[in-house]
Amino acid sequence: MIRSLFNYARQPFCQANRSIHTSLRAYAELMVNGKMLHYEVVGKGDKVALCLPGALGTIQSDFGPQLTGLSHEQLKLVAWDPPGYGKSRPPPRQYKLDFLNRDCDLAASLMKNLGYCKYSLLGWSDGGITAMMIAAAYPENVEKMVIWGANAYIHEGDLKMYEAIRDIEKWSPRMRAPLEATYGKEYFKAAWEGWVDVFTAIYKEKGGDLCKSDLAKITCPTLIIHGAKDPMVGQDHADYIHENIANSRLIVMEEGKHNLHLRYANDFNAMVMDFLLEGE
DSSP states (O other): OOOEEEEEEEEEOSSSSOOOOOOOOEEEEETTTTTTEEEEEOOOOOOEEEEEOHHHHTHHHHHHHHHHHSOTTEEEEEEEEESTTSSSSSOOOOOOOOHHHHHHHHHHHHHHHTTTTTTEEEEETHHOOOOHHHHHHTTTTTTEEEEEEOOSSSOOOHHHHHHHHOOOGSSSHHHHHHHHHOOHHHHHHHHHHHHHHHHHHHHHHHTSSSSSGGGGOOOSOEEEEEEETOOSOOOHHHHHHHSSTEEEEEETTTOOOOOHHHHHHHHHHHHHHHHTTTTT
């Protein structure tokens, strides 16, 4: 079931780490495997790319500069709110050990139901983990993949960092504001603590393995972009992914942090376009 297909709306602008950018987009909702998923489509190019947000991220907060800045003539971008995030609510996010695996299958089913048999993946943070899972499970559908701020495993140092940022009251108002505006303080608090809890459980019950075994199954050309100053995901994670995905290359942005695609959108977008159109 598709609702509101090709309704057009201009999104409001909010200055924050995760900004909400203005643009003209087609948006819709589609029932996939019993989940009502919100998605948006931008561009008319022959090459299709699926944008996968990070933890608690939404289309507007996590991909604004890409939806407005990447070529609409050469690319068609499909972006979604994962279940329990953004406008893909209710119901609330269900944090189980395999929640990212479930996102993998839902995202692939969404693209299949929309009629896209071949597409690339743009995945940030949790979305990068989901992208690696999709590339491994559905290699016949994935042309290329770009990931950044992603990890294939959790180590003890990561766990300590997650615990240090569990309490949203300790976040700066600038960091909290866009998420509180999207979710309300109560849902944001519960969802964030649920995220920390499930990553802690993955560390304890699965040895921290998020998608390590998937990496050897990935055959598509892969671009890994890492911010050298990323406080959330260390260089070791980017190196590990690069070493274990055969057809991959790694670019390190020396001044980049976790949100490098937002802070340095022009440079990031140029790298993505060069990679996706390489060989054309």
